[in-house]
Amino acid sequence: MDGDFAQAAWHEIGSVDDIPRLGARIVRLHGEDIAVFRTASDGVFALHDSCPHKQGQLSQGIVHGESVTCPLHNWVIGLADGRAKEPDEGCTRTIPVRLEGRRVLLGLER
Amino acid sequence: MNMISPTRKRLVLVGNGMAGIRTVEEILARAPGEFDITVFGAEPHGNYNRIMLSPVLAGEKSFEEIVTHDRGWYAANSIELVAGEAVAAIDRDARVAQGEHGTMRPYDVLLLATGSNPVILPVPGALLPGVIGFRDIGDVETMLDAARQGGRAVVIGGGLLGLEAANGLRRKGMSVTVLHLMPTLMERQLDPVSARLLADDLRARGIEVLTEANTKAIHGDDRVRALELADGREIAADLVVMAVGIRPNIALAKDAGLACGRGVRVDDAMLTSDPHIYAVGECVEHRGQVFGLVAPLWDMAKICADRITATADSVYEPGVTGTRLKVTGIDMFSAGDFLGDEGTEEVVFRDAARGVHKRLVLRGEKLIGAVLYGEARDGGWYFDLIRNGTDVAEMRDLLVFGPALAGVAESGVEALPDTAEICGCNGVSKGKILAAIAEHGLTTLDAVRARTKASASCGSCTCNVEALLALALGAGYDSVPKIKPMCKCTTHGHDAVRAAIREQGLRTIPAVMRALGWSSPDGCASCRPALNFYLICAWPAIYRDHARSRFVNERMHANIQKDGTYSVVPRMWGGVTTAAELRAIADVVDRYDIPTVKVTGGQRIDLLGVKREQLPDVWRDLNAAGMVSGHAYGKALRTVKTCVGSEWCRFGTQDSTGMGIALERMTWGSWTPHKVKLAVSGCPRNCAEATIKDFGVVAVDSGWELHVAGNGGIKVRVTDLLCKVATSDDVLEYCGAFMQLYREGAHYLERTAHWVERVGIDYVKQRIVADADGRAALHERFLESQRHMQADPWAERVAGVEAHEFRSLAVVE
Ligand code: SRM
Ligand SMILES: Cc1cc2nc3c(=O)[nH]c(=O)nc-3n(C[C@H](O)[C@H](O)[C@H](O)COP(=O)(O)OP(=O)(O)OC[C@H]3O[C@@H](n4cnc5c(N)ncnc54)[C@H](O)[C@@H]3O)c2cc1C
Ligand code: SF4
Numbered sequence A: 001m002d003g004d005f006a007q008a009a010w011h012e013i014g015s016v017d018d019i020p021r022l023g024a025r026i027v028r029l030h031g032e033d034i035a036v037f038r039t040a041s042d043g044v045f046a047l048h049d050s051c052p053h054k055q056g057q058l059s060q061g062i063v064h065g066e067s068v069t070c071p072l073h074n075w076v077i078g079l080a081d082g083r084a085k086e087p088d089e090g091c092t093r094t095i096p097v098r099l100e101g102r103r104v105l106l107g108l109e110r
Numbered sequence B: 001m002n003m004i005s006p007t008r009k010r011l012v013l014v015g016n017g018m019a020g021i022r023t024v025e026e027i028l029a030r031a032p033g034e035f036d037i038t039v040f041g042a043e044p045h046g047n048y049n050r051i052m053l054s055p056v057l058a059g060e061k062s063f064e065e066i067v068t069h070d071r072g073w074y075a076a077n078s079i080e081l082v083a084g085e086a087v088a089a090i091d092r093d094a095r096v097a098q099g100e101h102g103t104m105r106p107y108d109v110l111l112l113a114t115g116s117n118p119v120i121l122p123v124p125g126a127l128l129p130g131v132i133g134f135r136d137i138g139d140v141e142t143m144l145d146a147a148r149q150g151g152r153a154v155v156i157g158g159g160l161l162g163l164e165a166a167n168g169l170r171r172k173g174m175s176v177t178v179l180h181l182m183p184t185l186m187e188r189q190l191d192p193v194s195a196r197l198l199a200d201d202l203r204a205r206g207i208e209v210l211t212e213a214n215t216k217a218i219h220g221d222d223r224v225r226a227l228e229l230a231d232g233r234e235i236a237a238d239l240v241v242m243a244v245g246i247r248p249n250i251a252l253a254k255d256a257g258l259a260c261g262r263g264v265r266v267d268d269a270m271l272t273s274d275p276h277i278y279a280v281g282e283c284v285e286h287r288g289q290v291f292g293l294v295a296p297l298w299d300m301a302k303i304c305a306d307r308i309t310a311t312a313d314s315v316y317e318p319g320v321t322g323t324r325l326k327v328t329g330i331d332m333f334s335a336g337d338f339l340g341d342e343g344t345e346e347v348v349f350r351d352a353a354r355g356v357h358k359r360l361v362l363r364g365e366k367l368i369g370a371v372l373y374g375e376a377r378d379g380g381w382y383f384d385l386i387r388n389g390t391d392v393a394e395m396r397d398l399l400v401f402g403p404a405l406a407g408v409a410e411s412g413v414e415a416l417p418d419t420a421e422i423c424g425c426n427g428v429s430k431g432k433i434l435a436a437i438a439e440h441g442l443t444t445l446d447a448v449r450a451r452t453k454a455s456a457s458c459g460s461c462t463c464n465v466e467a468l469l470a471l472a473l474g475a476g477y478d479s480v481p482k483i484k485p486m487c488k489c490t491t492h493g494h495d496a497v498r499a500a501i502r503e504q505g506l507r508t509i510p511a512v513m514r515a516l517g518w519s520s521p522d523g524c525a526s527c528r529p530a531l532n533f534y535l536i537c538a539w540p541a542i543y544r545d546h547a548r549s550r551f552v553n554e555r556m557h558a559n560i561q562k563d564g565t566y567s568v569v570p571r572m573w574g575g576v577t578t579a580a581e582l583r584a585i586a587d588v589v590d591r592y593d594i595p596t597v598k599v600t601g602g603q604r605i606d607l608l609g610v611k612r613e614q615l616p617d618v619w620r621d622l623n624a625a626g627m628v629s630g631h632a633y634g635k636a637l638r639t640v641k642t643c644v645g646s647e648w649c650r651f652g653t654q655d656s657t658g659m660g661i662a663l664e665r666m667t668w669g670s671w672t673p674h675k676v677k678l679a680v681s682g683c684p685r686n687c688a689e690a691t692i693k694d695f696g697v698v699a700v701d702s703g704w705e706l707h708v709a710g711n712g713g714i715k716v717r718v719t720d721l722l723c724k725v726a727t728s729d730d731v732l733e734y735c736g737a738f739m740q741l742y743r744e745g746a747h748y749l750e751r752t753a754h755w756v757e758r759v760g761i762d763y764v765k766q767r768i769v770a771d772a773d774g775r776a777a778l779h780e781r782f783l784e785s786q787r788h789m790q791a792d793p794w795a796e797r798v799a800g801v802e803a804h805e806f807r808s809l810a811v812v813e
């Protein structure tokens, strides 16, 4: 993944322990909300905090496997690709994210 | 006249029922767009599956589930539906159908499908309120209303309809007596031996069966009170259902001067005596015969459509029909001539211990009739032998043991030829089902139903359709899960999971998933909240709530709004507030610039538009004025509505406000399968609307009436009366016991209304009213649980619990 984002600057946003397992925290990025998720096996993913359906806050959803169920109308969004699971259609933008030890780094474009 | 669409012919259907709409479907399939179609229906809705009224009455299906054609279907097919207006007259010269409210529609072809009417016995009192037939959804609603009051029902008629009515009313908690004129039940479908087995089975379900009972009169002043038999016996009755037969509904046809006998006379093309008017369904008489089951109607629909669209010169020929009783747990089948005469022989099989009786009637080498009771699985096979006139000489000795032993290699549906009819209701053959499975790659029962209509009506052939799926798909089809799994992550149903939690002492969500073999690593948004609740309920003292398995509102203790802000609803005990509370609310609104303040439908105040990060501060200020969370966001105790009651109201009989506050103090903070709402009214005027609440209390002079399982939401349901109690301590105890019974027994997301419909009010009464020790134990378990639950979640969060929920992790500028 790193290669793809050679242009990105990695910005530390906190420790993985600050995010509840099967949960998310919000990072405010230039006035926009980014949801940073942590799965049961400590996978960390970041998505724009906005459901492709009607902009529900995905950070407030229920996390399971590598998906989150939106709190507003139960669409299921893949954490890795931001894509809505069938039969729904739509996509939320993903943000590169990386773990260095316990530190969580977000990839921000320069 | 032809101004609208000069090329299309105008078809008017009179009777929006099963036969008429099926004919329209057949016409649309043959000649789409050829007709401008208008449908008149006396009933005020789209078409539904009348057969399934019995399961609706028994609480096994909802009305929505049996609707086969909703208004959208008519719109999608450009059919005009004139619902709730019967056709009052047909002007055959002008060719115009005229509705009772004045709607006039000219026709080129008229189709009569007016069905039949229940026969009402000509005895004194037959027209009293509370005496009804069993024909349409209106009748079912009347029966369900009566059943909610409890009391006694008498069903006159021990045939298919009467017994299905009796079973439904019994399951809805009424005490039921069936009166039958003949010596044995269902004499037109059952031989005396199986009829006696049936009577025993019904009695075991608590239904009283009286045979050779001749009704002489029905008594009552403004509604039915009792029924008198010819031998002088009197039977108390709050409801009388007449199910003594049906009579073709021919009034309209007769008035129009069409040839009629018992029914509207039709020829083999389903044409009446007027060349522009066809008729199908139970209203017709064909070769002197009238009809009462759907199977022949489907054939009529095909012939009639062939003729109306002039696509084939087919003719209608009546065939044998088979009957099954739709009483869950009673397995019977009957077809053809099952009594026989001097020229026939019979083979009888009897296993008294299992309550099985089979009787086959043979004429020469052919099977002509069959009655199966207690084990009717092979009904379809026998039916097929009868219909096809198969020579059974070879397998005669073993015939009664079914296809497995009768020398037919495989048993069950595998053994049937492709022409064999699987679904009698819809006339669908084995070959047709297998072809649909192959052609469209069908893998589920629902998909087969949707494609072929097989098993989509009465459902009694479901096991055969499933067997065909299994045959076609091999191991790819798993027909076993009869129990609805909790969600896609498991094959276990709610009850099995709850039992495993208790019996295996499972104490965390991962432990449950491991023990029961969940297919996904950490479940989904549907099973996790359910498991979290089941664990709280089972282990109130030790289970640690899993916030991440809660829906956002319950995790945030506030309702999320569409713009991502939240609403805050503080508790107002029994709907009573004070100047100090109102002042504190006003201050909070000003301080945090809250955009909307609204009085809710639950007698309290909603602050809407609060931002996530403001929540702890808002709560802190409300806490400071003594206010706690109202749980407006939870599957939990919501509000207790009250009226002013005896303290102020000139009609009040008890202190309903005080009672409501006491109830709310006892029940607040409890988590429940779905939300729970209470109300207390001070007199039967019921200003607190207690009879649409989960637990409603209505004060009367001598004490309190307790009502349960009401719902004012998506589908309004009036409560069932649980009982009457004398003191306010009783009210608290019964309420606590009811809450706990619901918490321990209901499936997650099942409101009390649906739960009680599933388990039956009788069960609730027996656990809470009849069993005093059981009630006390339930109440005590509720209070024990409450000892661990009654902590204000807002105060906890103000003190720092889950603080991360309300703050961003980082801010990058
Ligand atoms: C605020 C309020 C409307 C109002 O402004 O008056 C309200 C608001 C909502 N109701 Fe309600 N209901 C409110 C009284 C009612 C009532 C009236 C009552 O309680 O007397 C009913 C009918 C009574 C009943 O429940 O049987 C009612 C029947 C529903 C239903 C249908 C429930 C059902 O079983 O059919 C839903 C949907 C659900 O729960 O799944 C619902 C759901 C909702 C939700 C939670 C929708 C949602 O998921 O966001 C709304 C939350 C808005 C919010 O954020 O505050 N609300 N809702 C009322 C809050 C009462 C309170 O003080 O707690
Ligand atoms: C409770 C119950 C259980 C049953 N169970 C079974 C079963 O298990 N198996 C089985 O094979 N059959 C069963 N039947 C019988 C089956 O439902 C009927 O055979 C079938 O519904 C008849 O269809 P139909 O179209 O002729 O009449 P209906 O379905 O009765 O339709 C006639 C419609 O015409 C309307 N109508 C009448 N007059 C007018 C008018 N002048 N203008 C406009 N509309 C009018 C009526 O309101 C009605 O909606 C059952 C029936 C009932 C009531
Ligand atoms: S009725 Fe209830 S759920 Fe519907 S919009 Fe109003 S508050 Fe929301």
Ligand code: FES
Residues within 6 Å of the ligand: A051, A052, A053, A054, A055, A056, A070, A071, A072, A073, A074, A075
């Ligand atoms: S906004 Fe996410 S499902 Fe509707």
